Amino acid sequence: MPRGLKQTSSPIIISFGIDELANNTFIQETIQLGLNPLDNEVFVVTGVKFDQSLPTIDVTLGAGLTETSFSRVSLSKNNRTSVGNLSDTNVMATGVRATQFTAYQGLGGFPNAGGPIVVYAEQNSFDTPVADMEYLDIVATDNMFVQLVGQNNIGAMSCVGKIYGYRARADSGSIYAALVQSELLSV
Numbered sequence: 001m002p003r004g005l006k007q008t009s010s011p012i013i014i015s016f017g018i019d020e021l022a023n024n025t026f027i028q029e030t031i032q033l034g035l036n037p038l039d040n041e042v043f044v045v046t047g048v049k050f051d052q053s054l055p056t057i058d059v060t061l062g063a064g065l066t067e068t069s070f071s072r073v074s075l076s077k078n079n080r081t082s083v084g085n086l087s088d089t090n091v092m093a094t095g096v097r098a099t100q101f102t103a104y105q106g107l108g109g110f111p112n113a114g115g116p117i118v119v120y121a122e123q124n125s126f127d128t129p130v131a132d133m134e135y136l137d138i139v140a141t142d143n144m145f146v147q148l149v150g151q152n153n154i155g156a157m158s159c160v161g162k163i164y165g166y167r168a169r170a171d172s173g174s175i176y177a178a179l180v181q182s183e184l185l186s187v
Contacts, residue, residue, distance in 0.1 A: 002134065003171055005042065005168040007166055010166075023150055030071065032142065033142055035167070040172060042140045042167070043144075043168075044167075045163060048093035050159055052158070053071060054071075055069035057099055066110055069153045074095075075163070077090045077092065083148065084147065090186040098163065102119075139183070140180040
């Protein structure tokens with residue numbers, strides 16, 4: 001348990017889903033927490049899980065050409081205008097999925113004879129805190145934000161996920177105020 005906080009709920013799982021409105025277009029959704037600021041209530045995040053759609057690419061490439069598509073997602077404490085990185089102080093978790101398609105000249109000069117080469121890759125930040133940490137982050141305001149964008153896709157991307165955590169109360173108004181101020185200034 002983080003110092004200065006008292007757990008006030010059992011573990012909570014918050015589910016979410018986000019879909020691009022058009023392929024390769026940034027989108028952000030708000031996740032409401034319903035915290036009570038009069039009781040100095042915060043949400044302690046203990047884990048995050050992303051399940052992104054597989055990026056899609058145009059497989060009608062000419063021989064010898066390679067194309068890569070991406071799906072990027074992030075979870076943050078603040079409103080953002082782009083998908084975040086773990087180096088951003090307000091970002092709790094990130095995920096990237098990529099598809100790479102290479103068309104090559106096959107035997108007898110026929111394009112793609114023998115088949116193309118397709119490579120899939122996935123990279124996610126820690127789904128849970130590192131072994132000696134009790135939590136990923138503390139959210140003191142009433143909402144979190146999930147961002148999604150595809151790059152070089154022929155279809156719209158989507159992501160579903162879960163946020164694990166619990167409600168807690170700050171022992172004093174000064175601890176709560178420090179958490180809120182830190183969150184609002186971490187843009």
